[in-house]
Amino acid sequence: GAMAVHVLTKGAYEDLLQSVPEHQQEELEMDLTYIRNMSCVGAEHPTLSLCRQKALNKYGVDIKLDLFATEVWTYGRLCQELEFCGCQVLLIDAEGHDAKILQSLVEHCREQDACGQTAWPDVIVFESAGLCNQQEGSESEALALRQMEDCGYTVFLRNHMNTDMVSQRALQRTPRLQKWVDAVYCNRCQRNRPWPLTLFCGTCYCADCFRSWNA
Numbered sequence: 001g002a003m004a005v006h007v008l009t010k011g012a013y014e015d016l017l018q019s020v021p022e023h024q025q026e027e028l029e030m031d032l033t034y035i036r037n038m039s040c041v042g043a044e045h046p047t048l049s050l051c052r053q054k055a056l057n058k059y060g061v062d063i064k065l066d067l068f069a070t071e072v073w074t075y076g077r078l079c080q081e082l083e084f085c086g087c088q089v090l091l092i093d094a095e096g097h098d099a100k101i102l103q104s105l106v107e108h109c110r111e112q113d114a115c116g117q118t119a120w121p122d123v124i125v126f127e128s129a130g131l132c133n134q135q136e137g138s139e140s141e142a143l144a145l146r147q148m149e150d151c152g153y154t155v156f157l158r159n160h161m162n163t164d165m166v167s168q169r170a171l172q173r174t175p176r177l178q179k180w181v182d183a184v185y186c187n188r189c190q191r192n193r194p195w196p197l198t199l200f201c202g203t204c205y206c207a208d209c210f211r212s213w214n215a
Contacts, residue, residue: 003072006048006065007039008032020059028059035063040095041072046134075101076108079119085112086119092126096135099144102126106151122170122177124153128163156181159199188213 013032017025031051038045044065052063079085090105092098102124112119132140145155148165157164170177185192186206198205205213 001072002069003041004067005039005041005070006044007068008036008063009066012064012066016061016063019061024059028055028061031055032063038095041070041097042135045095046131074108075104076111079108085117087121089123090121090125092124094127096131098126098128099132099136099140102144102148106147109151120151120167120169122167122174124148124165124167125162127161128158129161155196157184157199157204158196164196 013036016032017029020028031054035048035051038048038051040048048065055061055063073081086109092101094101105121105124109119126144128141128145130141132144145163149155152168153165154168155163156166166177166181171181182192184197184204186197186209187204188209189206191206194207196207198207198210200210
């Protein structure tokens with residue numbers, strides 16, 4: 001079926017830029033680009049009201065989004081329409097719908113398993129900053145994480161926004177992938193295990209070093 005998408009259109013973006021003095025345009029352009037990346041299905045982004053108030057206070061502009069209708073596809077439908085079976089790296093940033101996409105991914109990959117095809121990504125990154133919990137229920141991100149672990153994935157890196165997982169099956173069969181994940185290490189003690197490592201303010205920590213630093 002179709003759903004509404006809340007969007008800052010290119011035309012509205014350009015009109016807003018032209019409505020402020022030239023010396024403010026570069027900074028406003030950065031703020032508007034951020035908002036353009038916050039298009040949301042079903043409802044406005046939870047932090048949009050803060051961005052709108054900031055723009056009103058700082059630049060004197062009122063940011064209004066337009067509504068567009070769009071089809072909602074399953075992951076399997078996406079693969080069918082674009083004629084691919086799977087991918088090596090799946091990066092999801094869907095403003096609170098990441099858990100649903102992961103569930104749809106699992107359904108597709110299991111269907112492909114039954115057909116003798118391998119569709120599971122080697123690496124999956126998804127947003128886990130609480131937006132899914134706001135959209136789909138307080139346990140949706142934790143449930144999505146457990147579902148992916150049940151499908152053979154392990155968290156190797158996390159930060160306050162994202163969770164990065166790697167397929168254990170892919171690790172066993174792909175030396176190149178092993179080398180890649182081993183290159184992610186704690187910047188304090190140089191260890192790359194145990195997982196997960198934590199990325200905080202540009203520095204990577206193992207669990208022990210992060211506890212020590214954060215004590």
